[in-house]
Amino acid sequence: MKYIAIMGFGVVGSGVAEVLAMNEDKIAKHVGDKVKVKYILDLRDFPGSPFESLVTHDADEVFNDPEVKVMVETIGGARIAYEYTKRALSLGKSVVTSNKELVATHGPELMELARKNNCIYLYEAAVGGGIPIIRPLHRCLAANRVVRIAGIVNGTTNYILTNMRDNGVSYEEALKQAQANGYAEANPTADVEGIDAQRKLSILSSIALDGTYVAPAEINTVGISALSLDDIEFAGKIGCKVKLLAVFNNGDEGSSCYVAPHFVRSSSVLYPVEDVFNAIVVEGNALGEAMFYGQGAGKLPTASAVVGDILEAVMPVEAGAYAHNWSVPSNEGRVTLPYEKAASKIVVRAPLAAADDVKAAFASYETEVALDDGEFALFVRGIVNGDIETKVSGIQGAKWMHMYE
């Protein structure tokens, strides 16, 4: 018997218990032994839950039990979760998590702690919910230099944008529905302001850079709260949808990362990605493009990824074999280029009277007229580097947004 403990019995934690029970026989066959939840550590009681008898409030009981070799951290946040994760890893117990905030904030330290104590720290569920992306990026694509990642990595915002556009649901109502479905963070500000996507991009970029840690703080981030219905309707007029994208570029001049709303063109593979679904396009210099698509949030999809990690952690792998090795650069400087230097394709829109000014400002770029009716809009298809704000702010009434095609 392989015993595990679940710390935090919220949406994802309870999903983990449910998936382990639902697929008990399949899992036993895969592992060659039964996997049993011995404890559920939570401050709350869960009367009526089929797992009620496993609930304990006594952390010492769980940590001191030598039979528990793997602990699931689905507490969330970076306070108690951080303390408990450090405690477990220090005791040589592997930890499996869906907590992107913790991985993005303290990843290097926790991975180092795991390595020192011959155990592993796994976080497949931290990005993309149920979509396999961490292990494929870390292992299957290891032969590549990753030149680009572009992803819809937040289910809540994609759900909100889809429902506002297609069903005329208000922003507030769409957010409420996302919360009711268990997609949103405890504090949904993290979703709508792009912080959740920023954390996920920090994780993806750190893996893409082979363990050079990209701190969330160096990722310029804009969420969806300032978007208007007009932006969403305008997108439709130019054959686009508005999507919140997390972007990592790794060119000859250096790497750059940002999170921002984009006009996504209908020709793009990201265009049909709706509702809570996430999709992450990874471009490797040998592979070319691959897209990872699936349910990016929600109880059972996220639990699916957590349980996958549990099975890896309980199996007799060479200790630490899968552990990542993130290191903070010794010069304490930033790893990626400042946002002003990030390369992007953009859409510029302005009143019709300013059409010539827009054309003149981007005359040296490859462009395509997006709209010339009521207002003027230009797809700037050549990569704009560094001076977007300066160029656009000089044009009366002009606005710009990133574009993905």
Ligand code: HSE
């Ligand atoms: N709040 C997150 C989202 C949960 O909406 O994508 C999954 O990480």
